Amino acid sequence: MSTADRLVTLERHIIEGERNHPGATGEFSSLLHGLSLAAKLIWREVTKAGLVNILGKTDRMNISGDVVKKLDVFADETIYRAMDHLGHLCVMASEENEDLLHIPSHYPNGKYVLLYDPLDGSSNIDANATIGTIFSVYRRVSQEGPGTMADILQSGNQQVAAGYVLFGSSMMFVYTTGHGVHGFTLDPSVGEFLLSHENIRIPPKGTIYSVNEGNTNRWSAGMQRYVRWLKEEDAATGRPYSSRYIGSMVADVHRTMLYGGIYCYPGDTKNPRGKLRLMYENNPLAYVIEEAGGACSTGETRMLDLVPKSLHERYPMFIGSVEDVRIATEFVTGKRT
Ligand code: AHG
Ligand code: MN
Ligand code: MN
DSSP: OGGGGGGEEEEEHHHHHTTTTTTTTTTHHHHHHHHHHHHHHHHHHTTTGGGHHHHHHHTTTTSSSOOOHHHHHHHHHHHHHHHHSSSSSEEEEEESSOOOOHHHHOOOOOSEEEEEEEEEEGGGGGGOOOEEEEEEEOOOOSSSSOHHHHHOOOOOGGGEEEEEESSSSEEEEEESSSSSEEEEETTTTTTTTEEEEEEEOOOOOSSSSEEOOOGGGGGGHHHHHHHHHHHHBBBGGTSEEEEOSSSSSHHHHHHHHOOEEEEEEOSSSSSSOOOOOOIIIIIHHHHHHHHTTTTESEEESBGGGOOOOTOOBBOOEEEEEEHHHHHHHHHHTTTTO
């Protein structure tokens, strides 16, 4: 039966996935359900973003000032509130908060840990371009009680689930629990996420690259040579590649996963470790892309093998089709000139 013949909600998909794991308690379903509820609440606000000035003038909405910042904060608090009481988490961490987010003492602590970027690409909000929420789930390593920094600072290869929500022309929920990558599109008329992209596979090589080329003069010589190479004429390798850059890495990586190619945020003279945050951006998307058959590297090492040292550290990122990531790393490490 094809996807079109089967009505598979996100909830059904998670429950059916859990049935394949003897001993599963259903906690995971509940956790992902909490995230999907937060996503819908954020979407409700995101769709109003362009109306704020109009409605604000008539005082019908109690919103004023910096809309972008408001939505960031709103998304941050909404996820925390949707997840703090379920009893599945022992600690959370968000890109918007310097320190760990503990579970309120009147709620039980659970065995999982949640990290999230509440709103990625927030500079795009005013232009009505795609933005998203990124999440990453680990099993705790401490025994009991409130979670600790050790629970948070785990290598990406320890993730038990990761994914993202895209607020684009439609809203999508994309996730993996280590059994492929699955995408769901919200049917707004019933408020349910329906399976629309089953078992997404990234092509082994693409013909699109995605990078902020305004930074060219700050890049290493190897990075500059790589992008020059992408633009050379060579039909056999699909060059010149096309250039696409939204400026929301979650949306740029999503497109890269569907069409193939590469997304890069390299280090440069101003930001030697690039801009993206390992725990909230690089690792969850690295897990998703590897599950879809792709690769993610710092340029030197597999992203998921890094051992994080602090909550908000940054790493250069090369993510996408296996072949494209391989070629990029050859250029940036100087193996290819
Ligand atoms: P955030 O909105 O969560 O702060 O992240 C923005 C990130 C990422 O989404 C995007 O790809 C990148 O910043 C864009 O950076 P440049 O403007 O330097 O290209
Ligand atoms: Mn971000
Ligand atoms: Mn953000």
